[in-house]
Amino acid sequence: MPESPGPDEYRAIAKADELPAGRCVAIGQDGIEVALCRVAKHVHAFENRCSHMGLSLAGGRVMGGKLFCPHHGAAFDLADGRALGFPASQPIRIMASRVQDGFVEVATGR
């Protein structure tokens, strides 16, 4: 039986160069969906659940340090996940992430 990683342990979940610029991609990991947003060589990771109505952020645009939900247009700060105005008021949950040897590694915190 494979060893299960701790919540703060980084796990590779995607190849960085396969993530499109400017678009949010969702990938399942540890039983939860992770929303990945690549900006140049950096990747931001969040729980894939918009704080407005709980919908998926996959396909949302990533631009100017913000992620835009594709459903009702809620905007979130890529740096910390805070909501940037109507219709969302609550943050989305950010996850620790890094790029190592071309792979995106995320600590899901779960």
Next chain:
Amino acid sequence: MNKPVIIRPPVDYKVGVRSYTDVPPGSLAEKMPYIDYGTGLVDPKRYIDPAEAVREWDKLWTRCWTLAGFACDIPHAGDWFKYDLGRESFVIVRGRDGEIRAFYNVCPHRGNQIVRTDFGTVEDCFRCAFHGWEFGTDGSLAAIKEPETFRAEARAQATGLTPVHCSVWSGFVFVNMDPDPEPLEQFLGVLPQHLEGFHLERMRVLEDIVYPYAANWKTLQDAFLEFYHGDTVHPELAATMETYFCQYDLYSKGISRMILPYGYAPDKLDDPDQVNDMLQMALKQYGGDPDAWPGLSGRNYKRAIVDAKRKLSGRAGWEHFDDLSDDQIVDDWNYAIFPNVTLNIMGESCLVQTFRPDPDDPQKSIWRSVMLNLPSKDPDFHPIVLSSMGQNVFGPEGWDGSERPAILYAQTPAETGFILAQDCELIPPVQRGINSRAFKGYNLGEQEIRIRHFLAELDTYLDA
């Protein structure tokens, strides 16, 4: 010691000045015939009167094509951008069929604005964030939330989003509120023919800035229709850019052009033979080496700049440069699209400026500056930031246009770029002066003829 004054021969206003001495017939650089707009003062009321702004809204803005944005900003189905003009707002979206359409940004249910951010994408449909009504990317009404709570008559009068005419030229997306507009291609007059070779549709956004001006939109735009102010407002540019032998051309449909030759020491300088620091910097920013041109006079330095830009285009993969003249790839070919757009095209880059009226105050306007640049296949390429032209300001190294910057809402002139900040500082006090009881109206010279041409076209709308 005073600077020596250059004695120029008299200028026949019917002939004007030319940017180039050796233009073959039929070339796009050809000087257009003169249009005589006389010498009357321009009524200052045009720039301050609230009634004039209302007339412009009713007869101009709601009747003509205006630039809304760029097709490259909505590459995929469902991608959209928002465009605000005066009291209206529009959403421009790429549909499932790849077509670009525009709609009034208003939910027909209760009037909420469907989109609130500058850009976005929708997975399948727009969802109003007020009551959740849904609209397809073709504008059709897709779903009413809890429709059974609406009586049949109310359901029957529910509509989709209200469309507005939308047309795309060379990657530039225009909208028109007129119910029966002339085709965009007709409205654009000579522009498609003149600009085809620059391949603007291949350019991508490097920088996008919005700044609120305390000036009427025309006061602001008028400053960008002439370079008579070049020496005094942009002295740094004047070391490498012509400010006198600049050609002003007028075309039908209110379109006009000025050509500002670049890359040499103009004869106004104290010593035009000297290769000044700004010229050396200009050459270096295109990857050229000043040491490789010993003995080349500042007057003839454009040769070195042309050489550097030709080599740059080879590394970058800009094959169409082979079909452009040396003047087209180096100089500023500066076109105005009626009513409120100017384009500074310098070969690989195009500074697009729009001048929009404030929704409420005729003494205010909204300025937007979008810097487009050709993407490069050279990983060492770094684009020149035209808003700070001549200041060695570059975009990111290896810039390939794939990452679209957000719109920067500038709070201070300095944020708009070194050169454009000079205009930002210039204009608001001009507006103040136009309001003065002492000011009788613009008294224009022949270098400012494009302002008269623009106002004449504006009058054809206002008097219609």
